[in-house]
Amino acid sequence: MERIFRPFLSIVILCSSSVCTGQDWNQxxxxxxxxxxxxSSLLSKWPDGGPAMLWSFEGLGKGFxxxxxxxxxIYTTGMIEKTGYLFAxxxxxxxxxxxxYGPEWTGSYPGTRTTPTVDGDRLYIMSGRGRIACFKRExxxxxxxxxTLDKFQGKNIKWGIxxxxxxxxxxxxxxxxxxxATIVALNKHTGxxxxTTKGLSNLSAYCSPILYETPKKRLLFTMVEKLIVCVDSENGKVLWTIPHETRNDIAAVTPLRYCQGRVYFTSHGTGGTMIRFPQDGSSYTELWSSKALxxxxxxxxxxxxxxxxxxKGNWVQQNISTGEVIFQEKLLDAKGSIACADRMLYCYSEKGTLALVEPRHDGMKLVSSFKITKGTGEHWAHPVICNGRLYIRHGDVLMAFDIKKK
Known part of the structure; x- marks a missing residue:
């Protein structure tokens, strides 16, 4: 779901639902x-060469x-030869x-692609071949x-679930x-x-869903092959859909919840849209749309x-209320993934540059950066910040960096 920003922190937390407490990064x-x-109390600037690496673990196999x-x-997944493994x-x-946990994705860009979800003493994974599994955490x-592809007559997609x-x-x-059964709910204890949803007839589109709790409903939002979808999470009723064509049917960005019944969706080649909905989720209004991000x-x-x-490789900052572009420049050497902590952005480019960026009212400022040199393959795994540490996975290698302010 979302990591948070001030001054809206308290509001967004009220809009959130969570399955963990404290500073754990459980999904x-x-x-x-x-x-x-x-x-908080994280480094606002890194030393030359980057923050201190505390340790690295090699042997994860292929995966993003x-x-x-x-x-x-720490929990993650990797593919060794053609088999998927869950690591603690x-x-x-x-x-x-x-x-x-069985066969993994061996098609285009082989390896694992989904992150374990931890819930109490259990953790859950979905393989690139559509198999969902529950494990005891300890x-x-x-x-x-x-x-799930076999049970619900689904079909895998070009780059794997x-x-x-x-x-x-x-x-x-x-x-x-x-x-x-485009979207399904399973009992987490038994499987x-x-x-199942009825009538959508859309394939998956690489998107991880979110939940938005209102005083009246618990609503599930996601993107599928050709649609933005809102579902009543209690019974699977499809409340509404929005046509949403994307380049190569890739809608891989997790929707972003905002306060006062607003959700932001964006995808490859299409751009983003901000919608608002009433507490019962029965309808929606498009507030703005933009192709910038x-x-x-x-x-x-x-x-x-x-x-x-x-x-196109630009790093972009937009006004949340209007969609107005504040900043759109090639801040790093490529596009990439992003996380946020202590008012700073952690940007990890597809060419291996890891950067600490300060978002300002008039744009983004690059503060510190260094290159990730361990590991092989694409730099696609998202950065994770937890307990004063920054975790970066690059293919076979997981690294932990000390970013706590001394």
């Missing part, structure tokens, strides 16, 4: 799925999955356990698994893309089906406006 894009954390961090243990790593870089024992599942209450939500899969955050990178 993709953080505790509120917005790429942001409430952590980010990490989840809960109670001092102590926060000193030592392996706690490693568990096999020992790594398998509890249940479901092949890339959705990090969402947990709310007793439900786990995912998007197998079946004819009458049994609770509901047509993010591929690096995510967006809210800190002095909407911030992220566009498809």
């Amino acid at each position: 993709f894009r953080g505790p509120r799925r917005n790429g942001s954390t409430t952590e 999955a980010s990490v989840s961090v809960v109670e001092g243990t 790593i102590y926060d000193n870089g030592n392996l706690k356990w490693k568990k096999e 020992e790594g024992d398998l509890v249940w698994q479901v092949d 890339a959705e990090s599942v969402l947990i709310d209450g007793d439900k786990v939500f995912c998007t197998p893309g079946g004819k009458d 049994q089906t609770i509901w 047509d993010c591929l899969h690096g995510g967006v955050v809210l800190q002095r406006g909407l911030c992220g990178s566009d498809s």
